[in-house]
Amino acid sequence: MTQDEATRDRVVRVADELFYTRGVQAVGMDAVRAAAGVPLKRIYALFGSKDELILAVLRHRMSVWDAGIAAEAERAATARDRILAIFDFLDAWFREPDFRGCGFINAFGELGAASPAVTEAVREQKSTFQEYLARLVAETGAPADLAPQLAILAEGAQTTAAISGTPEAARQARAAAVTLLDAAIHHAGDLVPG
Amino acid sequence: MTQDEATRDRVVRVADELFYTRGVQAVGMDAVRAAAGVPLKRIYALFGSKDELILAVLRHRMSVWDAGIAAEAERAATARDRILAIFDFLDAWFREPDFRGCGFINAFGELGAASPAVTEAVREQKSTFQEYLARLVAETGAPADLAPQLAILAEGAQTTAAISGTPEAARQARAAAVTLLDAAIHHAGDLVPG
């Protein structure tokens, strides 16, 4: 890793934490400079603008999220357990003291109306997650319709936990996921009785 | 309605639309003045500060939301159908051309970190919704655990629809709600088979 890459990485990590904790617009570039210990001139040489830094932060957060989900999932043996591991992952995350909701949803609410690039980045991370879920659902043999339903549960759990300030949404979403999985697998191919 | 009340109402409605469409921080007080046709001096006499205006807007949006849900629900005969009517309500909302997600979730993402008052207002509207759902669930005879699960589906559908830009999350969440309702009512009191 070159010096530039190391500095870039450091700035992105620091900015990510600040943006997530306080909100993007509430954090000035000077706060990033102070926290990263990197001169403004250097930051602007590396990123060009705050908007570019924001996108770099979103990309970084996306890779961290993907790695975290994958790490939690690979400890489970079956696809069904890997799906449920996602909700255990959420549970642990919600209990972290500085949990403040999904950074992508927050960024979308804050900047999505004004920035198509932010919207695009957020949309990309959500669709990556949905595709991951779709693969797991396919492995279980359940109908493909199940995947977006589980994704909606995961999204809802994140906002509910953030706003309520409690982690219980993870457990509730997990229970719902179990019900949906059981219904999809046990009754696969059946019509819902009237 | 006094003159003051009418002007307050006008300013709140206009600000609500601007805040929702462009984001709260992206809308200056001067834009509110121009759109409402009310002098800044008058706005500040009525609200005191932008922060107060934001809270008034959130309160207004909460009452509109509650009324909208209630209007859609009262057309249904049974508690089960009133629950499902919520998802039909979401479906219609998601198809509106200027739909941009849940205004409360967006406001939380944008301002929650900096403003406890905003967090409190958002939390209040979510808990009002959860209580409403809990009453409907109780009417169906399903276990109380079902209510937060349905709430999570509704939340997740809103963020998913906002970010994806498509309304299909409403249909998917509704299908999941049907499965959860059926499972809760058919198997009420049972243990999940191993």
Added chain:
DNA sequence: TACCTTAGAGAACGCACGTTCTCAGCGCAA
């Protein structure tokens, strides 16, 4: 040592915006 390039620290600039102030006009009591 003398010179050139580069980087760091912080001041400076320009702009946007929340809030307040100024001033002109208008209704109204005597």
Added chain:
DNA sequence: TTGCGCTGAGAACGTGCGTTCTCTAAGGTA
């Protein structure tokens, strides 16, 4: 008619912040 309080329109003020500029110091090369 003559003041007087109120209101509207917009200028003005202070501040914060994204971005750029300036100055100084250091490091490498003849």
